[in-house]
Amino acid sequence: MDARLRRVNKEIADCKNDKTSNIVVDLIDSSPYHLRGSFSGPEDTPYQGGHFEVDIVIPESYPFQPVKMKFITKVYHPNVSSASGAICLDILKDAWSPVLTLKSTLISLQSLLCSPEPNDPQDAEVAKHYMTSKSSFEETARYWTMIYAGGPGKGGVPKATKGGTMDEVAMAGLEKAHVDQFEAIGFERSKVIDVLRRLNYRGANVAKINDDRVVEELLK
Amino acid sequence: MSSDYENSDNEYYDDEDDMMLEDEDGSASEMDVDAFDIDYRTSGKDKLKLYEVEYDPLSQRDVEKMMQQDVENISGIFGVDSNIAALLLRHLDWNKEKLIEKYMDNPTAVNTAAGISRPERSAEPPRSSSRSQPSQSLLNLGPRRSSRRPTAEPPKSGKTKIIERISPPVEEPQAFVCPICFDETQTETYSLHCEHRFCTSCWNTYITSKIRTEAEHWVTCMAEDCSLVAPDSFIRKALQEDNSTWNRFQELLVRHFVACNPSLKYCPYPSCTYTVSCPSASSRSSLTTIVPIVTCGASSSHKFCFGCHVDDDHRPVVCGVAKMWLQKCQDDSETANWIKSNTKECSKCQSTIEKNGGCNHMTCKKCKYEFCWVCMGPWSEHGTAWYSCNRYDEKASVDARDAQSKSRASLERYLHYYNRWANHEQSAKLSMELYAKTEKKMDEMQMTSELTWIEVQFMKKAVDEVFKCRMTLKWTYAMAYYLDSGNQKELFEDNQRDLERAVEELSELIESPLEPESIPSLRQKVTDKTVYVQKRNEIVLEDTAKGLLEGRWKWNCSIEGFD
Numbered sequence: 001m002d003a004r005l006r007r008v009n010k011e012i013a014d015c016k017n018d019k020t021s022n023i024v025v026d027l028i029d030s031s032p033y034h035l036r037g038s039f040s041g042p043e044d045t046p047y048q049g050g051h052f053e054v055d056i057v058i059p060e061s062y063p064f065q066p067v068k069m070k071f072i073t074k075v076y077h078p079n080v081s082s083a084s085g086a087i088c089l090d091i092l093k094d095a096w097s098p099v100l101t102l103k104s105t106l107i108s109l110q111s112l113l114c115s116p117e118p119n120d121p122q123d124a125e126v127a128k129h130y131m132t133s134k135s136s137f138e139e140t141a142r143y144w145t146m147i148y149a150g151g152p153g154k155g156g157v158p159k160a161t162k163g164g165t166m167d168e169v170a171m172a173g174l175e176k177a178h179v180d181q182f183e184a185i186g187f188e189r190s191k192v193i194d195v196l197r198r199l200n201y202r203g204a205n206v207a208k209i210n211d212d213r214v215v216e217e218l219l220k
Numbered sequence: 221m222s223s224d225y226e227n228s229d230n231e232y233y234d235d236e237d238d239m240m241l242e243d244e245d246g247s248a249s250e251m252d253v254d255a256f257d258i259d260y261r262t263s264g265k266d267k268l269k270l271y272e273v274e275y276d277p278l279s280q281r282d283v284e285k286m287m288q289q290d291v292e293n294i295s296g297i298f299g300v301d302s303n304i305a306a307l308l309l310r311h312l313d314w315n316k317e318k319l320i321e322k323y324m325d326n327p328t329a330v331n332t333a334a335g336i337s338r339p340e341r342s343a344e345p346p347r348s349s350s351r352s353q354p355s356q357s358l359l360n361l362g363p364r365r366s367s368r369r370p371t372a373e374p375p376k377s378g379k380t381k382i383i384e385r386i387s388p389p390v391e392e393p394q395a396f397v398c399p400i401c402f403d404e405t406q407t408e409t410y411s412l413h414c415e416h417r418f419c420t421s422c423w424n425t426y427i428t429s430k431i432r433t434e435a436e437h438w439v440t441c442m443a444e445d446c447s448l449v450a451p452d453s454f455i456r457k458a459l460q461e462d463n464s465t466w467n468r469f470q471e472l473l474v475r476h477f478v479a480c481n482p483s484l485k486y487c488p489y490p491s492c493t494y495t496v497s498c499p500s501a502s503s504r505s506s507l508t509t510i511v512p513i514v515t516c517g518a519s520s521s522h523k524f525c526f527g528c529h530v531d532d533d534h535r536p537v538v539c540g541v542a543k544m545w546l547q548k549c550q551d552d553s554e555t556a557n558w559i560k561s562n563t564k565e566c567s568k569c570q571s572t573i574e575k576n577g578g579c580n581h582m583t584c585k586k587c588k589y590e591f592c593w594v595c596m597g598p599w600s601e602h603g604t605a606w607y608s609c610n611r612y613d614e615k616a617s618v619d620a621r622d623a624q625s626k627s628r629a630s631l632e633r634y635l636h637y638y639n640r641w642a643n644h645e646q647s648a649k650l651s652m653e654l655y656a657k658t659e660k661k662m663d664e665m666q667m668t669s670e671l672t673w674i675e676v677q678f679m680k681k682a683v684d685e686v687f688k689c690r691m692t693l694k695w696t697y698a699m700a701y702y703l704d705s706g707n708q709k710e711l712f713e714d715n716q717r718d719l720e721r722a723v724e725e726l727s728e729l730i731e732s733p734l735e736p737e738s739i740p741s742l743r744q745k746v747t748d749k750t751v752y753v754q755k756r757n758e759i760v761l762e763d764t765a766k767g768l769l770e771g772r773w774k775w776n777c778s779i780e781g782f783d
Contacts, residue, residue, distance in 0.1 A: 003401040003421070010402045063400055064429040097444040098400045098418075098426055 004062050008032045011102045023106045025056070033058040036072065037106045041149065042114045046141035047075070050149030054109060055085070056102065066096035067105060074200075076137075076144040076173055078118040078127035083200050087112075088122035125202060126173075140173050147197075172197045178206065187218045269758070271535055271765035273510055275498035275526070277517030283474045283484070283495050290316060298323060303451035307334050310438070310473075313480040335440060335449030338414055398422055400442065410458060412450060416443035423458040428465050437472040485526050487516035494518045501526045508781045509768045511535045533691055536764030537699040540780040545698035549638060561631050567596050637701040644694035647727075651687045654730070658683050661734055668736040671743070678743055682730055682750045689723045689757045696760065704774040708767070715763055719756040726753050 009032060015025040024038045035056040041047030053072040059065050069092060071085035079088045091100060091108055121127030130137045169179050172193050178201055182192045195217045199209055268274060278286075287306075294316065295305035311334035312319040323330050331337040397404050398419035406419035418426075422442070427450070430436045439450045450458070459466050471493060478484040478495050483502035487494045494516035501512035512526035513533050523532050528539035530546055537545070563574045569587035581599055583590050590599035662676040696716045703709040726749045729742065767773050775782065 003403065003425070006403060007401055061425075061429050061433065064426045065433065097446075098422065098442045099416075099444050 004058070004060075005032065007063060008058055008102075014101070015103050018103070021103065021107065023103050023110075025102055025106075035102070037069070037102060039106055039110050041145060042110055045114055046138045047077075047113045047145050047149070050145035052109075052113075052149055054106065063098040063100075066092050066100075067102065068092075069105065069109070074144060074148040075113070076126060076141040077113060078116045078121045078123060078130050079112060080126075081123050082126055082173065082202060083123075083205055086122055088117075088120060129173075143172065168193060173202055175202070175206075182214060182218065185215065191218060269762065269765075270769070271511065271761040273498060273500055273512040273514065273526070275496055275500075275512070275514045277515065278484075278495040278497055279517060280471065280474050280493045280495070283477060284470065287314075287473070287477050290314060294319065298327075303453050304336055307336055307449055307451055310476065311335070314477055315480070332447075335438075335447050338446070338448060400426075410454070412441050412448045412454065414441055414443065414446050414448045416441050416446055418442055420458065420460075424460060424462070427455055427458050428462065431465050431469050431472065435472060437469060437476055485514075485524075487518065487522050488524050488529070489516070489518075489522045492516060492518050492522055494522070496526065498526045504781060507539045508779075509538075509771075511538055511765070511768075531695075534695050534698075535692060536761050537695045538768060538779075538781075540782065541699060541702050541775075542695065544779060545641075545701065548634075549641075558631060564593070564596065567591060634701070637697045641694055641697040644690045644697070648687055648690045648694065651683065651690075654683055654686075655680075658730065664734055665739055668734070669739045671739070675743075678747050678750070679730065682726060682746050685750050685753050685757075686723055686727055686730065689719060689753055692757055692760055693720055693723065696764075699764070702775050702777060702779065704776040706774060708772055708774060712764070712767075712773075715756075715760045719753070719760050722749065722753045722756050725749060 012025055012027075012032065012035070015023055022040055026036045026038075028034050028036050035058070037054040037056050039052055039054075041050035041052060051073070052075065055070050055072050057068040059068060070087055071080055074082065074085070076082060080086070087109065089108065089112055091097075091105060116130060118127040118130045126137070129140065168190075169176050174193065174196050178196060179189065179192050182196070183189050195214065199205075199214065199217060201209055201214065287309075290309055291302050291305045294300075294309055295302045297320065298305065298308075300308075308319055308323065308330065309316070311330075312322070319330070328337070328340070332339050395404055396407065396409060396417070396419075398406050398409070398417075400418055400422040403419065403421075406421060408420045409417045410420055410423050411417040426442055427439055430439045439455060440446065441448045441450070455469060456466060459469075474493070474495070475486055478486045483497055483499040485496050485498070487496065496514045496516050498512055498514055500506060501510060506512075507527040511534065513523060513535055514526050516522040516524075525531065525534060525539065528534075528543060530539060530542045534542040559572060563572045565572055566584040566587065566589055568589035568591075569584060571584060571586045573582070573584065575582070575593055581590065582593050591597060592599055658679050662673075662679050665671055665676045665679075666673060693716065696712075696719075700709065700713060700716065703712060726746070729746050729749060732742070734742075764773075
């Protein structure tokens with residue numbers, strides 16, 4: 001048995017046996033080199049109560065080269081791309097050490113959710129949001145946790161309903177101007193928000209998605 | 221035969237050129253011999269031409285020796301093992317002075333930063349004796365078996381004292397399991413003196429991956445957050461029999477050393493491992509007075525500029541000018557200039573319009589707006605008498621025409637130089653074809669005349685020379701573009717013209733159709749012309765180089781590096 005396979009098998013078994021850390025690693029198909037990790041959002045953060053899934057690819061030269069990870073679950077976080085789920089974390093790049101494991105890396109991801117690094121962002125838009133208004137950022141992050149990660153909406157939602165339509169837009173991580181633009185065509189505001197959020201109509205994505213596409217989605 | 225040529229040689233200079241050539245080295249009689257002398261530098265190394273720089277091609281071995289000297293030097297001063305001295309030097313980018321200063325100031329901090337010792341921690345077992353003398357806090361290199369049988373390490377001579385730490389009794393008798401591969405059957409382990417133990421095969425894979433995949437010579441311990449760096453002896457040991465990776469490691473070290481030393485440059489040709497040392501071109505300011513074209517020791521075709529990456533050989537212009545010129549040629553601004561001087565915009569829809577004939581009553585193809593080309597005002601106001609276009613403000617019209625003609629003139633000036641520059645570039649590019657054609661001709665000559673293979677080499681030599689001179693000519697146009705007009709520029713352009721004319725004549729001779737009866741006379745003509753062209757090329761190069769040294773050239777704009 002080659003060293004990589006033995007190591008990965010052991011790591012998967014370790015995660016199974018460990019009931020305390022709440023870190024789960026599952027096979028996606030029969031290959032032990034393409035896995036899905038998941039953990040719960042850390043407490044006392046906007047991610048609390050969410051269930052976050054991570055796509056894991058074990059490279060050929062693992063564990064001497066870092067494992068490749070990205071979020072499957074959409075996360076609103078300065079160091080995670082809101083579009084692709086790509087993660088900006090040093091141990092996934094040059095600070096990787098062969099003694100790190102899938103479990104320890106997933107725990108690091110979990111703690112990344114606790115302590116964002118807006119000065120070294122993966123998603124500049126989100127980082128800007130974080131820097132300009134932390135409370136508004138947290139509201140959006142909580143909202144994303146609720147709708148994408150199955151988090152409990154209790155914390156943030158009442159405030160949002162009170163806050164009116166402005167907050168609804170901000171919480172979906174959208175721009176008011178974009179929502180207004182499509183609302184002006186004659187679609188219902190909530191539907192516009194829903195569709196734009198689904199299309200991830202934010203930041204650099206706006207240029208990539210043309211208006212026809214949005215309208216098409218809205219008409220569905 | 222030889223006297224024949226000597227004769228013709230003199231004749232040649234008498235009829236066609238009144239130039240006095242003091243140097244008779246390159247006379248035709250020696251040409252045939254010269255054709256086989258591939259490396260001209262070796263023949264003329266003792267006396268450098270003005271346009272040549274002094275440099276030394278170094279093999280990887282030579283550079284390794286230089287590194288070794290530095291390492292031994294530091295090792296002697298600090299009284300440390302050579303492995304440690306090497307790590308210290310690499311950490312401070314081979315800056316010996318800085319290293320000595322910092323080390324004298326605080327050896328512990330330098331050792332920590334260089335990955336030689338771990339940051340001090342209170343929890344660490346007291347090792348007072350090794351603290352004071354860094355040479356002894358050495359790395360634990362010996363392979364160790366978990367069976368706790370101390371391996372007999374052959375005692376190394378000199379300062380290298382390997383401290384084989386007998387495992388403390390705390391160690392459990394159970395078998396060692398490598399925390400990376402979880403292989404229980406691996407019994408041999410290595411560790412740096414941080415005691416992070418891993419099996420030999422993991423170390424091997426890890427170091428190989430660092431060197432091969434990441435091209436990294438700075439290999440840290442595999443443990444998380446451990447900054448200790450593996451010294452060469454450890455890497456050698458861990459790589460075991462893998463000599464090719466070890467060689468790659470050596471190459472990476474050499475590259476790092478070369479990159480840290482401004483008077484060294486690595487040969488840019490793919491997979492070449494040679495280095496060139498050219499101290500005279502090591503500072504940026506020197507690049508305004510010399511054009512450091514060098515050739516590495518691996519092959520005479522590995523010619524490159526020590527100062528920039530613009531072109532292999534951009535003599536006679538200096539790096540700064542060559543760079544500016546290429547940038548200008550690549551820049552879209554010239555296209556914009558053309559558009560500016562040849563087109564106008566429709567005042568209604570802003571489409572760009574080029575007027576290529578017809579009257580001034582324009583109708584925009586796009587928006588159907590009708591306007592006057594002269595004043596750009598709507599045509600409806602002009603009636604039928606547009607010639608007395610009274611909407612045209614006198615002052616504004618003069619200004620506009622001035623601006624337009626100025627932009628046109630500058631564009632034309634640029635195009636003049638650019639076309640000639642591009643023409644030589646194009647011709648040089650076609651030289652491969654010319655070589656093939658010449659090759660054929662040479663075969664033909666051997667068949668139709670009495671000439672032997674050696675005797676027809678004059679053709680190849682002529683093509684070589686044409687190629688070389690076209691390179692020079694090409695860059696003289698870049699130079700002329702930036703030269704301020706005046707006597708110096710005129711002299712420069714005279715030299716340029718003479719060379720260009722000679723090159724064109726030689727080109728024509730080479731390409732002229734072969735007739736069996738005229739071969740001997742063709743041979744003579746080509747041989748003579750080649751020598752002449754060679755001389756003219758030298759004159760251009762020498763004179764430009766001299767001008768650079770004297771600071772004689774005046775530029776028409778500010779150039780990087782010049783005041």
